[in-house]
Amino acid sequence: MKKPFDPTRARPATRLVHGGTLRSEFGETSEALFLTQGHVYDSAEQAEARFKNTDPGFIYARFSNPTVQMFEDRIALLEGAEAAKATATGMAAVNAVMFGQLSAGDHVVACKALFGSCRYIIETLLPRFGVQSTLVDGADLAQWEAAVRPNTKVFFLESPTNPTLEVYDIAAICRIAKKTDIKVTVDNVFATPMMQSPLQLGADCVVYSTTKHIDGQGRCLGGVILGSKQFIQDNVYQYLRQTGPAMSPFNAWVVLKSLETLPLRVERQAQSAAKVADALAELPGVTKVIYPGRKDHPQYELARRQMRGGSTLVAFEVEGGKAGAFRVANALNIIKISNNLGDAKSLVTHPPTTTHDRFTPAEKLEMGITDGLLRLSVGLEDPDDLIEDLAQALKSLEWPADAKIVRL
Numbered sequence: 001m002k003k004p005f006d007p008t009r010a011r012p013a014t015r016l017v018h019g020g021t022l023r024s025e026f027g028e029t030s031e032a033l034f035l036t037q038g039h040v041y042d043s044a045e046q047a048e049a050r051f052k053n054t055d056p057g058f059i060y061a062r063f064s065n066p067t068v069q070m071f072e073d074r075i076a077l078l079e080g081a082e083a084a085k086a087t088a089t090g091m092a093a094v095n096a097v098m099f100g101q102l103s104a105g106d107h108v109v110a111c112k113a114l115f116g117s118c119r120y121i122i123e124t125l126l127p128r129f130g131v132q133s134t135l136v137d138g139a140d141l142a143q144w145e146a147a148v149r150p151n152t153k154v155f156f157l158e159s160p161t162n163p164t165l166e167v168y169d170i171a172a173i174c175r176i177a178k179k180t181d182i183k184v185t186v187d188n189v190f191a192t193p194m195m196q197s198p199l200q201l202g203a204d205c206v207v208y209s210t211t212k213h214i215d216g217q218g219r220c221l222g223g224v225i226l227g228s229k230q231f232i233q234d235n236v237y238q239y240l241r242q243t244g245p246a247m248s249p250f251n252a253w254v255v256l257k258s259l260e261t262l263p264l265r266v267e268r269q270a271q272s273a274a275k276v277a278d279a280l281a282e283l284p285g286v287t288k289v290i291y292p293g294r295k296d297h298p299q300y301e302l303a304r305r306q307m308r309g310g311s312t313l314v315a316f317e318v319e320g321g322k323a324g325a326f327r328v329a330n331a332l333n334i335i336k337i338s339n340n341l342g343d344a345k346s347l348v349t350h351p352p353t354t355t356h357d358r359f360t361p362a363e364k365l366e367m368g369i370t371d372g373l374l375r376l377s378v379g380l381e382d383p384d385d386l387i388e389d390l391a392q393a394l395k396s397l398e399w400p401a402d403a404k405i406v407r408l
């Protein structure tokens with residue numbers, strides 16, 4: 001009999017291949033997809049024990065499922081979290097963390113530069129249920145401090161931000177929160193678990209949209225919430241169990257298998273992104289390049305301190321405002337126009353007319369979202385092909401205004 005393997009003693013890449021595996025009596029090599037909504041019990045007594053929580057087995061897929069649990073245990077091992085709960089989408093995770101923790105009369109502080117739907121929950125939805133919110137410039141620690149009220153319960157932030165890749169000082173923001181027992185949740189989608197560990201920087205909770213790098217191949221939606229056993233138990237477990245935004249076992253199986261290759265993909269995509277960012281900075285027509293791994297990034301030193309890499313995303317601004325950005329996006333061949341990110345395929349999006357379209361011009365400027373801004377998610381293609389594609393697309397800025405564009 002082989003000794004059982006303890007994944008907590010292994011390094012991250014090994015944890016991501018073996019951690020959390022539940023093998024059935026068939027001894028399958030690849031993790032099984034338990035496509036079942038429920039489980040049968042040996043006896044009425046056992047059913048009773050399951051519901052009383054004295055028998056640890058599975059009950060119903062809205063609460064838990066063996067494949068979903070494999071994914072949760074594996075990603076918890078990577079994050080260094082005691083507990084994880086998977087959700088149907090990234091937004092279901094953010095929603096559960098907010099509504100699970102907050103009640104009427106509470107107050108939440110968040111950074112202005114947030115993923116659009118996160119900002120909608122905080123700015124529009126929570127106030128409808130009596131939870132007040134204050135949005136601050138995330139880089140300005142004095143604003144976090146000044147926003148705290150006696151009833152402030154939660155800080156929420158993302159770093160690097162979407163789409164302008166601003167980097168916020170997570171440890172310093174957590175120190176402000178800890179003065180009065182405010183709980184901090186970090187949306188760590190852009191950094192990925194490979195490049196940043198908010199729990200180690202003092203955060204109480206980390207959320208991911210697994211739709212992005214964790215799937216990494218654009219196949220299915222998903223989300224996950226990570227924190228201490230106590231945090232998950234007190235704030236999110238009952239909310240998820242009773243309201244039902246469960247991750248499907250099929251999607252869990254896809255993202256579970258994706259975790260095996262996550263370190264390889266993210267490392268390669270970040271290396272390529274760094275190369276693409278440097279090339280973009282030299283190309284005519286580009287007026288600005290934003291990349292946390294470049295020395296000209298305003299928070300370069302902070303990014304080096306709190307992250308283990310640059311980013312797989314690059315933001316850049318082209319000449320000619322919206323018309324210029326549209327021309328460049330339309331002239332790209334390899335790089336596709338799509339608002340997903342973290343994908344194996346390189347994807348470009350024009351945030352001011354898509355993901356951030358609902359904001360007023362003044363709000364967009366406040367977040368640094370100019371008309372000529374493009375956000376590029378760098379995929380697994382050869383970076384030299386991507387640089388050539390960008391170089392030829394930027395030439396379109398020289399075309400006459402009425403030129404016909406043919407997409408291949």
Ligand SMILES: *Cc1c(COP(=O)(O)O)cnc(C)c1O
Pocket residue numbers: 089090091092094115117118158162187189190208209210211212221222223
């Ligand atoms: C995509 C994304 C979300 C939402 O995730 P979904 O899976 O689309 O629901 C939340 N935060 C950030 C930063 C994201 O990029």
